[in-house]
Amino acid sequence: MVELKSIESLNLVDLCFLCAKNTTSLLFLDIETEGLSKEKNDITLIGVYTQGKYLPFIKGLNLERSLSLLKVSPIWVTFGGERFDLPFIKKRFPEVSMPVVHLDLYLASKLVGLNGGLKKIEKAIGIARETEGMNGYHAVKLWQRWVEAKDKNALRKLILYNKEDVVNLKKVFDYVVSKLAEQRKEGQKGGEIDEVRSSAIF
Template sequence: MLKNTFLHIPGIGEKTERWLWQNNILCWEDYLKNHHKIKLPRKMHLTLSLFIRFSLEALLRGNIYFFKKLLPEKELWRVYSEFKKRTAFLDIETTGLGRGNDYITVVGLFDGEKVQFFIQGKNMQDFARAIKKYSVIVTYNGNQFDLPFLEATFGLEFPQVHIDLRCLLKRLGYYGGLKKIEKALGIKRCKKVQNLTGYDAVKLWNRYMDGDPDALELLLAYNREDVVNLKYLMEFAYDKMVESLNFSKLKNKNLV
């Protein structure tokens, strides 16, 4: 979808982007090959040519910061497909909701293939280094919860593109917490954690701190379901957002 996008180019809004699509300029290469076939002001042609070349170079180099700077925040989901292999699905567990008195107990990271856990008192300090290799971070309600907690804990700033699925799914008509959305979409959790809640996660950590190692294993299993399911939700939301652009109504349907 990123190579079908023109919204990051100065002077191009949603109406102009759709006008380009309707005139069979569906991707950057289409414009470079067929720009002489469409009527636009000379200045806009110059801007399009320049920024499309910048965009191709940025994509080739994996420079996601170029797109983060120029794309409207609500359209950052468009980078996902091209940067999927450099995406981290992230979820944290804490001792409570207050960043002043409470602290992070577990950070789960899923790269699409394997899950890493960073655990308070064990390897939590390794998280700051581990997250740096990713270009995209996907969370659920991360704008309000996960990232502020992590920023306060590690003194980090996150230069990556952040896709908060709560915001994206809300645009598609899905409201509520993560587990409510999972249920609506028919996503099932493994039996041993399917009835656990965020409050249970707090209690599991307290049990672990009181000397119960099995409680930590159950907490990690709970967090694993969170981060793994984020990938399914991201794929679902991405496909639905592409569908919402009504490409099927356009003459040329060969999308990147």
């Protein structure tokens, strides 16, 4: 069991190692939305990856079933979730408490010299995608095609896009942890760690 008081003093490097030691507690998470405003736009899809399995939760079909995982998973891992995913989830599901730990890989990746968005980082470490070239704008358009025309191919492509986002979070996480372990073994500091302390923890 991960307890908040046990992680309050951890820097981001040690937080990564804590997550690596609690892999069965990790919930990799990525959402798709109708747009960028949490006030005007709703969540269309919540994708999670936990214990080797990807699960999509879709608005109008089974979105509320995501609560069964969101409520019980003590560690959420996202990319840029502090500014995007979590505010949307808080707005859509105010009854959901934030996790004991939130690890934002956007911050953690910087510790090993990886900068930019998720897809840029994927390319830098050799991760390929079936949905190469797609981005959030395309995801919004696919959702519109599903809503307006019940285009099942559009929904399938949206789910695949989200799946690659979520599953690749795990790959980026593993890469970051392995590089941090190498740095620690070599006695390297791994960047300005002290300046990036508990900002990724809720």
